Amino acid sequence: MSLAPKTVKQTAIEDQCYKIFPNDLNSHGTVFGGIVMGLADRTASVVAERHAEKVCVTALVDSMHFRAPAKRGDILVIKAAVNRSWTSSMEIGIKIFAEDYKTGEKHHIVSAYFTFVAVDDDFKPAKVPPIIPETAEEQRRYAAAGARRERRKASD
Numbered sequence: 001m002s003l004a005p006k007t008v009k010q011t012a013i014e015d016q017c018y019k020i021f022p023n024d025l026n027s028h029g030t031v032f033g034g035i036v037m038g039l040a041d042r043t044a045s046v047v048a049e050r051h052a053e054k055v056c057v058t059a060l061v062d063s064m065h066f067r068a069p070a071k072r073g074d075i076l077v078i079k080a081a082v083n084r085s086w087t088s089s090m091e092i093g094i095k096i097f098a099e100d101y102k103t104g105e106k107h108h109i110v111s112a113y114f115t116f117v118a119v120d121d122d123f124k125p126a127k128v129p130p131i132i133p134e135t136a137e138e139q140r141r142y143a144a145a146g147a148r149r150e151r152r153k154a155s156d
Helices: 033-052 136-155
Strands: 013-019 055-066 075-085 089-099 106-119
Touching: 013 033, 033 055, 033 075, 033 089, 033 106, 055 089, 055 136, 075 106, 075 136, 089 136
Parallel strands: none
Antiparallel strands: 013 075, 055 106, 075 089, 089 106
């Protein structure tokens, strides 16, 4: 495993898609929140493991904001990227859109922040590479991830 710094785009996922079918719906005809949560966690784990080059486990979901529903036939489009990495952990930001397959119109339905920890073969925390935020947006997310971490530490 290399601990050389990585850019955000080296491990980011830009458009993981999931088609919503009838078995994904609740009694209101919108997608079950648990399905969305599971998709977000799986996608974030791919980003974390690409970044760490190690097995990574979900340690924390800082927040998950359901902004709007998705309905039968919509396509969920998931975006995920490392916001910041520390010694053995990293924050992965998730943004999910619902896309109407007929019109192509997308609306933002979920935002979430997951913290993953890389582990070695003995399930002990393992070091992860630093992240290099290149764009202004990546730098903003990097700073915001640090602020969220400090708030969590202060409340423990």
